[in-house]
């Protein structure tokens with residue numbers, strides 16, 4: 001059956017070759033295997049089920065949480081002569097029924113549905129009346145509690161499949177899956193983990209960098225000035241941050257649009273349109289913006305604050321450069337971002353997931369403090385084994401010299417041990433810098449031999465150095481309401497003098513602007 005695939009790619013989509021992973025995925029589906037396909041955003045996942053849908057008899061069901069995107073996808077298919085439709089909450093009862101009737105008559109090759117539909121018993125009955133050879137589960141990480149966007153309605157997929165008179169094939173697709181999430185998807189959708197198709201997460205045209213210790217507003221102003229002709233997205237952590245930045249940039253006559261979930265539907269649609277149609281060059285937004293946005297010429301994605309985890313970061317940053325041209329992904333880091341994200345996690349996560357969310361947050365913080373290749377850090381995070389340095393990220397291009405900080409690291413770790421390994425990073429920094437803070441004296445930490453041994457430095461600097469030691473896995477964190485730090489086995493090796501620790505010469509932390517939203 002596979003021999004039909006390439007001619008269909010050419011005749012319907014106008015492409016003359018499959019991309020990495022597409023051919024494998026299509027072959028796997030056509031041989032009747034349940035399959036999981038992990039490809040970065042823009043990698044071309046849709047083709048992996050659209051081509052099989054054309055080859056297989058009956059109607060392929062596509063489950064997607066992106067209601068706003070469904071119509072565009074279906075319109076695009078109809079335009080190239082592929083009969084397709086969607087059913088979601090945007091339709092009237094009558095429209096939905098008409099489409100279901102037509103689907104039962106086999107009028108469509110693809111039927112897109114929102115996962116919530118699967119909660120309706122009537123709808124499951126309707127599906128029983130259709131010939132369904134393949135169920136494509138888009139954004140499959142939504143099925144996993146370990147993913148960053150868990151949707152309970154995805155849990156009905158397996159039940160739907162079990163209900164069908166003939167067992168269809170399953171193709172799960174996702175761009176953001178850690179090994180744990182992948183295993184979960186396979187388990188929940190009955191996919192043999194050997195049928196995993198994972199293509200390079202590396203985006204060769206993106207260069208990553210983390211900017212620390214700079215006045216963010218000034219940095220942004222200078223950056224926008226330098227890139228005023230280019231399209232870019234600025235992500236901020238909260239709606240308030242977005243509004244403030246938006247007003248600020250507007251006053252500076254920058255052609256800016258904004259987007260967050262607190263705005264009305266009409267406003268949001270208008271702002272999105274302005275950006276997509278190049279009427280506004282800069283979009284300032286919360287993470288609510290971007291799902292399913294197909295704008296290929298985004299030259300930079302700048303995070304004004306650190307996001308909550310690496311999945312969100314790579315997904316958002318990955319919206320840059322979908323046209324394959326060189327683009328930048330910049331993260332402006334400040335230690336206070338960690339507090340904001342901790343607060344947001346505390347507000348929004350259910351109790352059982354908080355520890356896990358905090359661990360993910362810590363990996364995000366580690367990304368901000370690593371001195372190794374940033375692209376490689378990301379690839380490793382997503383489970384790629386054979387990785388190499390990118391030679392284009394901020395760290396690969398950093399020409400500062402590395403200095404031996406073994407002694408300093410030993411001082412910090414020895415202090416952590418003397419404090420009983422059950423206190424947080426900030427109080428440890430205070431003890432090391434000889435603070436007269438009440439808690440420090442009350443606990444008797446001023447009598448430790450390590451009290452004040454780094455007093456020539458500021459508590460902030462030392463705190464930053466501890467973050468660096470955490471990113472090097474020499475110090476570890478025990479998550480909880482009050483995270484505490486302890487020395488890891490690797491750190492103990494350093495304490496025993498078995499290995500040296502190097503760090504790039506520190507950049508002096510400048511005062512953060514008062515206008516920093």
Ligand code: ADP
Nearest residue numbers: 015017018019039040041042043044045046047
């Ligand atoms: P994803 O769902 O993985 O984010 P899409 O399926 O939306 O990606 O594809 C991204 C872009 O790549 C689309 O514009 C699509 O038409 C294009 N594309 C997909 N497959 C190919 C191919 N084999 N050759 C050229 N372009 C392709």
